[in-house]
Amino acid sequence: MTRLSKIVSLVVLALVLLPEKGAAQTGTLMDDGFLSTNPNTQQWNVNGHGTVLIVAGANASGNPGATTAFLKFQLQSSLPPNIATANVAKATLKLFQNSQGPNSSGAIDIYPVTSACSETTLNPSSPPTLAAVPFATGVSVGSKESFLVVDVTQLVQDWLNGPANGGLPNDGLALAANTGTTFAEFDSKENGLTSHEPRLEIILLNGGPRGPQGPAGPAGTSGYNGLQEFLPSGTFTVPSGITHISVELWAAGGGGGVQGNAVKAARCGDVGVQSICYGAPGGGGGAGGHSRAVLTVTPGTAYSVNLGTSASATSGTDTH
Numbered sequence: 001m002t003r004l005s006k007i008v009s010l011v012v013l014a015l016v017l018l019p020e021k022g023a024a025q026t027g028t029l030m031d032d033g034f035l036s037t038n039p040n041t042q043q044w045n046v047n048g049h050g051t052v053l054i055v056a057g058a059n060a061s062g063n064p065g066a067t068t069a070f071l072k073f074q075l076q077s078s079l080p081p082n083i084a085t086a087n088v089a090k091a092t093l094k095l096f097q098n099s100q101g102p103n104s105s106g107a108i109d110i111y112p113v114t115s116a117c118s119e120t121t122l123n124p125s126s127p128p129t130l131a132a133v134p135f136a137t138g139v140s141v142g143s144k145e146s147f148l149v150v151d152v153t154q155l156v157q158d159w160l161n162g163p164a165n166g167g168l169p170n171d172g173l174a175l176a177a178n179t180g181t182t183f184a185e186f187d188s189k190e191n192g193l194t195s196h197e198p199r200l201e202i203i204l205l206n207g208g209p210r211g212p213q214g215p216a217g218p219a220g221t222s223g224y225n226g227l228q229e230f231l232p233s234g235t236f237t238v239p240s241g242i243t244h245i246s247v248e249l250w251a252a253g254g255g256g257g258v259q260g261n262a263v264k265a266a267r268c269g270d271v272g273v274q275s276i277c278y279g280a281p282g283g284g285g286g287a288g289g290h291s292r293a294v295l296t297v298t299p300g301t302a303y304s305v306n307l308g309t310s311a312s313a314t315s316g317t318d319t320h
Contacts, residue, residue, distance in 0.1 A: 025080075027073035027156075027200035031172065032188050033119035035127050038065025048119025051191040052098050053198070055108055055141075055184045057177035062102060064183065070113065070122060072172030073200045075159055080204070083160065085167075089203040091156035092149050093173075096196030098185040099145040106182030108141055109134040112155060113171040130174050141184040147196075148186070156202060230305045237302045245297050251288040252308065 033048035036056070041064045044050050053069040071093075097104055111130040122128075135155050142148055152173075161167025175186075189197035228236060238245070297303070 023204045025078065025202045025204055027075050027202060028078045029071065029189050029198055029200070030074050031072040031117070031119035032070065032198060033122045034067055034069040035122050035124050036065045036067035037124065038063065038067070041065050041067055042124060045122070048122060049190050051188055051193075052101065053095075053175070053186040053188050054101075055175045055177055055182065055186070057106065057180040057182040059180035060177070060183040061105075061181070062183075066177065068127070068177075069175040069186065070117065070119070070128065070172055071175070071198055072113070072118070072170075075156070075170055079202070083204065085157040085160050087204045087206055088153060088157050088160065089205045090151070091153045091200065091202045093152045094199040094201060095148045095150075095175075095186040096194060096198075097142065097144050097146055097148065098187050098191070099194075101144070101185035102183060104141045104144055104184045106141060106184075107138045107178040108182060108184065109176045109178045110136040110139065110150065110152070110155075111174040111176060112158070112168050113174055114169070116171055128171070128174070130176075131168075134176075135173070138178055141182065148184075152200070156200070230307060233307045234305050235302050236305055238297045238299050240299050242299055243297060244294055246294050247292070249289075249291045251290070253288045 031048065032053055033045050033050070034042075034054050035045075036042045036054065037058070041054060041056070044052065044054065053071075054064060054067045055069050056064040056067040058066040093110075111134045113128050114131055115129040117128040135152070136150060139148070139150055155168075155173065158167040159170040163169055177183075186198065187194055187196045191197065230236070
């Protein structure tokens with residue numbers, strides 16, 4: 001019992017010391033597209049239904065023109081109700097670089113968008129306005145066919161706060177070239193080749209208030225009460241719900257023989273001295289048997305258990 005108590009104590013202590021768990025959530029991607037100063041590049045946007053999101057500097061290889069990509073994620077309907085800034089433990093933007101386009105190079109900047117826009121209303125002649133200062137700058141684009149992951153925790157927290165609480169309106173974000181030679185192509189939500197659309201992954205702590213405690217469930221059926229051993233005779237009452245029992249029986253050993261009675265035998269004095277010949281030593285008793293069986297029983301029935309006793313030693317007379 002002492003060992004069991006220690007084990008239970010250790011389990012409870014481990015549960016208390018575990019770190020607070022977080023719940024993973026995903027912001028829903030509502031809009032994605034790009035704007036380019038090169039009309040030929042702009043055609044690939046297909047009014048926000050293109051399969052790639054291009055980010056390029058004005059002097060990038062191939063002359064794609066200065067090109068900026070735009071993303072907008074839905075937060076309020078994607079997250080549990082009453083989520084506050086303090087509930088956001090971490091938020092990451094995950095982008096996959098398209099495998100079909102030119103090689104990636106350079107770095108990008110990430111700006112909060114400060115005016116309303118959608119993928120179908122993006123227009124090079126009237127682009128959305130951006131914050132004066134980028135949220136993140138100089139983010140290396142890496143290589144083709146790889147994920148680019150950026151920590152955007154503070155930006156998501158600003159969106160949740162909103163302008164009324166010193167935050168930002170959730171009008172999305174922009175991916176702009178950090179240098180004139182930057183070039184990268186990311187999969188859009190319309191790209192069906194890889195299914196690697198842009199993702200906003202959010203880790204929440206204390207996702208919501210604890211609900212009321214539910215009613216206690218009904219008492220369960222009494223279980224089997226374990227091993228019961230009979231040394232003297234007794235009574236076994238079958239517990240509720242038990243219809244079969246396993247029974248093991250050990251029989252006592254047989255009684256051994258005592259030493260034979262001493263008698264005077266005709267040849268006992270052959271050595272010249274008359275003596276008494278002693279009886280032969282008694283033999284050992286037989287080993288006890290063992291039996292095992294599964295018996296059908298009736299719950300609540302009392303069964304008598306009658307135990308026998310070991311055999312007594314027997315005596316005999318030795319004669320020549």
